[in-house]
Amino acid sequence: MSDFDGGRGRSGGKDRDKEMGEKGGRRTFFRRRRVCKFCVEKIDYISYKDVKVLAPFIPERGKIQPRRISGVCATHQRALQNAIKRARQIALVPYTTD
Amino acid sequence: MSTSRQYELVYLTPPDTSEDALGELHKQVQAVVDRFSGSIDRTENWGRRKLAYEINHQREATYVLEVINGPGAMTAELDRRLRVLDTVIRHMIVRVDEDLASAERAKTRRKEDMAKRRTRRGLPPEPTESELHRRREESDDFDGMGDGPYRGGGGDR
Numbered sequence: 001m002s003d004f005d006g007g008r009g010r011s012g013g014k015d016r017d018k019e020m021g022e023k024g025g026r027r028t029f030f031r032r033r034r035v036c037k038f039c040v041e042k043i044d045y046i047s048y049k050d051v052k053v054l055a056p057f058i059p060e061r062g063k064i065q066p067r068r069i070s071g072v073c074a075t076h077q078r079a080l081q082n083a084i085k086r087a088r089q090i091a092l093v094p095y096t097t098d
Numbered sequence: 099m100s101t102s103r104q105y106e107l108v109y110l111t112p113p114d115t116s117e118d119a120l121g122e123l124h125k126q127v128q129a130v131v132d133r134f135s136g137s138i139d140r141t142e143n144w145g146r147r148k149l150a151y152e153i154n155h156q157r158e159a160t161y162v163l164e165v166i167n168g169p170g171a172m173t174a175e176l177d178r179r180l181r182v183l184d185t186v187i188r189h190m191i192v193r194v195d196e197d198l199a200s201a202e203r204a205k206t207r208r209k210e211d212m213a214k215r216r217t218r219r220g221l222p223p224e225p226t227e228s229e230l231h232r233r234r235e236e237s238d239d240f241d242g243m244g245d246g247p248y249r250g251g252g253g254d255r
Contacts, residue, residue: 042208044201048192049108049163089190090108091159094150 034071038080046079048086054093058084062094102136104195105166105173109180110159110188113146119185120162126183127164130176136168153187165194 037056038046046053057065057072057080064084067077087093107127111120124141131138144161153159166172173191180189213223225233 042205044204045197086190086192088150090110090161090188091149091151091153092147 036071036073036076038076039073043076046076046083048083048090048092051087051092054080054084054087058093060097062097102167102169103193104139104198105168105191106194107164107166107176107191108189109162109164109186110149110153111162111185112154112156112187113158113160115160115185120160123183123185124162124164126179127166127176130179131166131168131172134168134172134175136166136172139165139167141165156187159187 037043043053048054057070059065064081067074070077072080084093088095109123111123120143128138142163144163146158146160148158149156173193177189177191180186212225216223216225
């Protein structure tokens, strides 16, 4: 009798463990939270003169990195886009590279 | 009188341009600005820089930045003049007062909001150094705690 109970208890426990394991598995898929670099560092004005600020958002090809990849917020992406386009005009930043 | 606005003028000259020629160029810009009763706030010479792409078969150029106050008609005149000059291979005039002002506003608003929130909670308006340190530690703890209960609960059963 007591054995039987114990067995059921254990099997129940196993099931729950499995469930937990699955949940744990899903949790390990946790994607790094994307945060806007400019919001975090509280940069209000993105200047076209600072190539150092713009450079991380210009991949090898010279295109402007989309915000779905960089995680920049809409407001700052707009400002960033203007800054990069201005920097391109005065050859601080490339239009394209081949 | 027309309203005065702030502009940034950047122009590029060939790398072999002499100091005299640069001075001459600056004088010409100054003349145009004066004619429109504007003023030059400051002048920065960035020196020779590598270009991101070739302009007129040049790989380098001397950059000069001028921060100018003046009316909009002045920029049109500057633009016209600079386009004609052979010593300027590229130029750009950008209005900056609005962007800078809005950035300043955002900064002050953020500061005020923080001060308001903090005084409501009975704290001094500015966070102290020890507080900042504690906050950093707490946020670290929180990340750890997020996983903790789950794993602990699973292990006990």
